[in-house]
Structure formats: structure tokens, C-alpha cells
Amino acid sequence: MIIFQNVSKYYDNQTVLKNITFTVQKGEITFITGPSGAGKSTLLKLMYLAESPDEGDIVIGDFHLASLKEAQIPYLRRSVGVVFQDFKLINSITVFDNVALSLRIRGVKEREIRDIVSNALKKVHIRHLSDSYPTSLSGGEQQRVVIARAIAAEPLVILADEPTGNLDPNTSIDIIRVLRELNAQGATILIATHNRELFRGTGNRVLKLDGGNIVGEEAG
Ligand SMILES: Nc1ncnc2c1ncn2[C@@H]1O[C@H](COP(=O)(O)OP(=O)(O)OP(=O)(O)O)[C@@H](O)[C@H]1O
Ligand SMILES: [Mg+2]
Known part of the structure; x- marks a missing residue:
């Protein structure tokens, strides 16, 4: 469902993501964690082309972002559901x-x-x-x-960037429970968070990002 193939992103002279390769299967829930500045938000932004990758390819369903035509971008964005910490309702x-x-x-x-x-x-x-x-x-x-x-x-996938950033600990756990319920019903979900409490004990897949590199993978 989601494929990152040797994806790099630079801002000015700074390498923000370096040679990122991973795959998320349809129906999988994956957490992306790492310290502030690790590149978590940037990684999500690349998936709906809020930012463009400088190298590599990203595939979301049938969308190959490296060769995506301008006219296809709205269809890509429609296929990606985003949940951010500032609600924007x-x-x-x-x-x-x-x-x-x-x-x-x-x-x-x-x-x-x-x-x-x-x-x-x-x-x-x-x-x-x-x-x-x-x-x-x-x-x-x-x-x-x-x-x-x-x-x-x-959407094909749901992307959540610090979806509990403004919430107290109990409410945060509730929101993650809702996302995990949706996953149990078949949704493919990627959640970026620095808060390890959100996935501790879930057994869900966790990708660890640091300094723009995937430095490990574990079960939460
Ligand atoms: N638009 C931009 N222009 C220049 N540099 C940027 C831009 N967006 C992000 N960066 C830089 O890229 C790096 C990664 O930022 P990113 O927001 O992806 O990190 P993050 O892991 O989401 O951090 P946080 O946990 O604080 O949200 C940081 O060093 C940041 O300063
Ligand atoms: Mg962020």
C-alpha cells in the first residue's frame, strides 16, 4: 500500500531524510517515532506532496509520486486522510x-x-x-x-501527525484506541509521534527515526 524507496529530502544544505526505504502493507498500523527534528512530519508531508522528495520514489496505492502528473495531485490528496494535532475544524x-x-x-x-x-x-x-x-x-x-x-x-491511508499533541494522557490513549479500532476494521494507518506511551504494549509496528534515518524497528 505504501512504499518508500531510497527517499531523501533536503532543506537548503540540511539533510532531513536520508535514503529512507520501508513498506507498509494494506491494513497495517505503523507508528513512526523519534526525537524532535528527526523528520517524522516531513516523512508524512512527502506522502501527500505537501513537500516533494528530492530523491527516490514513494508509492501510495497506484500513485507513483516521482512520476505523478500535476493533474493527479488532487486525487492523491483525496486518497490520503490527514489527522493533525491542531484540529483545523x-x-x-x-x-x-x-x-x-x-x-x-x-x-x-x-x-x-x-x-x-x-x-x-x-x-x-x-x-x-x-x-x-x-x-x-x-x-x-x-x-x-x-x-x-x-x-x-x-482514503487509502490515514496519516496522523502527533494526533494527541494537544490532549491530556487519558484522552490521548482514547484517541489512539479509536485509530486502532479503525485499523481493526481494515484501515491502513501511519502515526507519527514522539510519545512512546501511545504505542507501548500495543504490539504494533514501530519505526524509529533519528536524524533523518530509520535507525530501528520494534514491536510497541
Ligand atoms: N519547511 C522547512 N524548511 C526548512 N527546514 C525544515 C522545514 N520543515 C522542517 N525542516 C527541518 O527538518 C527537520 C525535520 O523536521 P520535522 O518537522 O520533519 O521533524 P519532526 O520529527 O516532525 O519533529 P517534531 O517532533 O518536533 O515534530 C528539522 O531539522 C526541521 O528544522
Ligand atoms: Mg513533527
Whole structure:
């Protein structure tokens, strides 16, 4: 599902990722960990071309990023669901409308949207908050809305960059539990975090990144 083949990324003279090679199978959940500045966020950004790799190729499903045509980029981005620590929800519209937004832009029929959104909210256990506004929700609930928004588009992969960065420890564990549930239902998920508590004892795959290199792999 995801292939990194000898991928390098440089900013000015700085090597941020060096010769990164790894594969993530469909339906796998993988944590990427490492200290601040290790290159975790950059690695995720390369996958939806928020940044371009300087060397190597990345394959996401059928998308070969090294030879991807400009016109294909929106389709790639649609295939990658992103969950970041700063929620980026729109506060002036309801939870339902936040999750529905990208589907509406894409011209999906309202009746279908109703089913997709309510199903996505159900998967993250907040269907009862459908008509609420983001500002009335707790941080953990807001992050569930972000996850619902990501899965509503039925992406090939879900990328989470420090998805619990703004949450307290218990809420963080809840959010990781939601992501692991989605994985159990078949979603392919990559989670970047410096917080080892999030994967300790899960048995999930952990890739260790340091100074732009993969320095190890372990079971969490
Ligand atoms: N747009 C940019 N321009 C220049 N340098 C950058 C840019 N983005 C990241 N870097 C540098 O690349 C390196 C890796 O950054 P990255 O954000 O990927 O690390 P990270 O592992 O996600 O760290 P953190 O745990 O703090 O989020 C850092 O040295 C950073 O300063
Ligand atoms: Mg980061």
C-alpha cells in the first residue's frame, strides 16, 4: 500500500531524510517515532506532496509520486486522510457539516453524504454530537471529528501527525484506541509521534527515526 524507496529530502544544505526505504502493507498500523527534528512530519508531508522528495520514489496505492502528473495531485490528496494535532475544524459550522464539507465540494449527493457522515461519526463514537459546534466540544471530541472527517473520504491511508499533541494522557490513549479500532476494521494507518506511551504494549509496528534515518524497528 505504501512504499518508500531510497527517499531523501533536503532543506537548503540540511539533510532531513536520508535514503529512507520501508513498506507498509494494506491494513497495517505503523507508528513512526523519534526525537524532535528527526523528520517524522516531513516523512508524512512527502506522502501527500505537501513537500516533494528530492530523491527516490514513494508509492501510495497506484500513485507513483516521482512520476505523478500535476493533474493527479488532487486525487492523491483525496486518497490520503490527514489527522493533525491542531484540529483545523471550522467553528462556525456543525460537526456534521465539518465532516461533510469535502464531500459537498466533490459534489457527492446529499442523501449519500448523510449516510457517509453518520457512519463516520459512528465509527469514532460521536454520532450524538452531529449537530454540535466544534467550540462546544472537548479536545478529544474535536480530534474525533477530525478523524471522522479523514475517514469520510474513504482514503487509502490515514496519516496522523502527533494526533494527541494537544490532549491530556487519558484522552490521548482514547484517541489512539479509536485509530486502532479503525485499523481493526481494515484501515491502513501511519502515526507519527514522539510519545512512546501511545504505542507501548500495543504490539504494533514501530519505526524509529533519528536524524533523518530509520535507525530501528520494534514491536510497541
Ligand atoms: N519547511 C522547512 N524548511 C526548512 N527546514 C525544515 C522545514 N520543515 C522542517 N525542516 C527541518 O527538518 C527537520 C525535520 O523536521 P520535522 O518537522 O520533519 O521533524 P519532526 O520529527 O516532525 O519533529 P517534531 O517532533 O518536533 O515534530 C528539522 O531539522 C526541521 O528544522
Ligand atoms: Mg513533527
